[in-house]
Amino acid sequence: MERVRLYDKTFKTFIPHERIMEAIDRTAAKINEDFRGCTDNPVLLCVLNGSIMFTAELMQRLEFNCELVSTKLTSYQGTGSTGKVKQAMGLTADIAGKRVIIVEDIVDTGNTIVELKKILAGHEAAESKVCTLLFKPDSYTKDIPLDYVAMEIPNDFIVGFGLDYNELGRNLKDIYVLDEEA
Ligand code: IMP
Ligand code: MG
Secondary structure, X not given: OOEEEEOOEEEEEEEOHHHHHHHHHHHHHHHHHHHOOOOOOOEEEEEEOOOHHHHHHHXXXXXXXXXXXXXXXXXXXXXXXXEEEEEEEOOOOOOOOOEEEXXXXXXXXXXXXXXXXXXXXXXXOOEEEEEEEEEOOOOOOOOOOOOEEEEEOOOOOEEEOOEOEOOEOOOOOOEEXXXXXX
8 A cells, every 4th residue: 555645644545546537437427418419518617726637537528518617715724624615716707607517526514515506606607516526425514415426435534636635645646545543
């Protein structure tokens, strides 16, 4: 098992790259099924920074015409949620009247999703769906349905494939979990 050190913490391999790719294949297939033949050019909303790798992989697998819009939200500090979600960068394009697929790296407490749904409603999106690479069901406290979940994980802190610990670890190809023994 491979270990990586980020600042004061050690992480060990948790989900290898190939398994991430398989999960993205399955998720893209479901989205393609739901959107096949559409002519409205739905929007993929990349939630920076964590979602950058997932969005890039997902997009390559989508078989309908779609647009890409980004925004940036922050809520985490170190290994925990602050409970407050801040929009650090607004939507990069107008989404009024469009169907939007929110592309998230991970849904944890769900605070970010609630905020995103509000932002999209405020900008008059026609519809918004949620697609997340990872989901921590034991931590989720909201009742907004998650339309596409690539992988469910226990309530542990992870990094890699876009996810960070104080901005480090995003470049890792695999997903790592905090090694409590180290
Ligand atoms: P939520 O608002 O609590 O659902 O948290 C969502 C955001 O917190 C995600 O988009 C991530 O940026 C961050 N986050 C949640 N869990 C983790 C984790 O285990 N590692 C790194 N970032 C995380
Ligand atoms: Mg995020």
